[in-house]
Amino acid sequence: MKIGRLTPNPRAVDWGLFAAVTTLLSTGVATMFAGTPSAAWIIDVHALSGVVLVLLLPVKLRRVAHRVAPSRLSGGRALSLLLAAVVLGALGTGIWWVFGGSLDLGPWGLFHLHVGLGLLVPPLLLWHLREHFHSPATVTRGGRRDVLRYTGLLTAGALLWRVQGPVNDAIETAGADRRYTGSREEGTGDGNRFPVTSWVADDPDPIDATDWSLSVGGRVARERTYDAGQLTPDATDRAILDCTSGWYSGHEWTGVRVGDLLDAAGPADDAAWVQFRSVTGYRWSLPLPEARDALLATHVDGERLAHGHGYPLRLVAPGRRGFQWVKWVESVRVSERREVGEWLAIFVSGL
């Protein structure tokens, strides 16, 4: 059978590409918040859209290749070429990641490159569409056959994604131990020997515990302050820290149950959120019932937390992604509403 019979008409290819890219972007961003197995479908949809892109992109690139002859190159075409290169880069780094690839880019790695290239796509694509936009109405000619072709494409994509797992296992790539979030294992169960990461630029000086204290305040009946010696590490949880830069590490964390601190302070009736704030200004909130179950850890696998991992106190929030596990915590604040500014704070703290 000729390949041409299997490929949707040109407009349908373009809209298929658009749908795949939009899905990749939204699911890509959504994985940043996927911390429990119930979110595994997000990565599956992300991967499936990636496979669809792999199958459709060659069709598109073959169709337009003749336009990029050096003699015909214009500014707009250079931009389209850049878009193609960035999309191929994002796709290539994604596939390479799945099959265990890695890259040393100083503080960054292959996964950062994948995310960075992915985030470059929307502005380039919008620019590209300004010049090349065609209404979806022109797709409807040949419609039913294209629906069938797309059904075939999605089925093929799902099958390819399905066999990827066994193939990865069989050839024993470093990608074989990926978690459902896409992250790969590092230093599980080995105390402080797992990666030290910052969301952006946080890098405080080591904290001298004798100058440090923890305050519990906000909408509570009794504000409290604790010095290091007044915190009794009497609670333990096993939990996986899963960083959005693509690694995870499972440990036994010991420290203070946040619910115990809250009970001592007496949250007001309208209290709904608990914010954990670092000495650097980095902060994040959890809904009050979830915060109660969380831990402020002083130890990891029985070792005192190292400075890089948040000594003297770091949040352990099972089911949340790593960036929400605030390090170097000095304040716990109870509030009625969540602070919007914390979205900005995680990006600018430490700058």
Ligand SMILES: Nc1nc2c(c(=O)[nH]1)N[C@H]1C(S)=C(S)[C@@H](COP(=O)(O)O)O[C@H]1N2
């Ligand atoms: N104060 C503060 N806490 C922080 C961060 C940060 O930059 N500042 N980075 C977060 C991110 S992105 C991750 S993945 C984890 C990393 O914890 P680790 O360095 O102990 O591995 O800490 C989180 N807590």
Ligand SMILES: [Mo]
């Ligand atoms: Mo992270």
